[in-house]
Amino acid sequence: MTAFPTSSSLLGEAVRRELGRIRRTWIWFLILGIGTIALGLLIIATPWLGSLAAVWMISLLLVASGILQFVGAFSTKGWGGFFLSVLAGVLYVALGILIVDRPITALAVLTIVIALSLIIGGLLRIILAASERFYGWGWMVLNGAISLLLGVLIWQQLPASAFWVIGLFLGIEMLFNGLFWVMLALGLKSLPTPESP
Template structure:
């Protein structure tokens, strides 16, 4: 059975010093967590704004990725994948510009993808849980049922759901991420101060 490294071992000493350095900055983890929670609550309260911001960010990333593909293609003209890289750049930039030009349509398409993912993922979990009957299969089936129900609800509320689903999900994600940072910060603060060597 492997034991954790002791503080006398080189690995244990390095881990102790690193933990001491991180502990000194616990307040920054707390600030990051609080800011993330505030942003998450704001996105939950204004899901349309969050949805549009997410779509805008996707378009920026696609355009940036397309530009990188162009640069890569023209910097290696002799490479056999030149035209493939060039085509990928055109597609990325074209899709990014299309999303900027038609953000509402992009919201609807992304919401349909989310709804389908929830339905397929929920059905998969239900089928696997019911057929395998492993330990805790009921919870897995319940989780699958909730995903399935959520996906169907989103699907049935289209196109209205396109204006709030992405922003709401993003806000919930940021809320829980912020809580994680806050808990990490409080955990670091409660650690004993490292002994001065």
């Protein structure tokens, strides 16, 4: 009786083949990871620069989205949502220009949004975990308490925190993202060489 390969063995074989293909390019993942770590550390060292860069990037994305809304609206004039699409495009472009014109105000608003998100999210996690008491609920309470504490600390530091919060968060995210790429590269390098058929 012939045994048919199972879907899990086919998937495992496909993953092994794919890993074998990208194993040779592990050095590029390593370079990407080291570069991202270096950039993350630079942003952590100068968080105000990262904060301003993030705000300008948001403004550029808003302007680009607005232009795409215009293009989409005028390429489909017969569509019933034409005026709504044009209005959305105007709002995106206006908001993007406003952010470029007043980056400090935009930083303050975004920092307030982050602080409120952390406070509300932390409170909701604490309330949910304390009321449901599911397995491991204490960890969720701790997570919520840390989020709540971070939100309150950011709120209390306003307006000064507007200059470092976004940049610090961005730098930390880039640092961990870079660490992921480095670990992936080292993992790929340590894979055994695929056997020749």
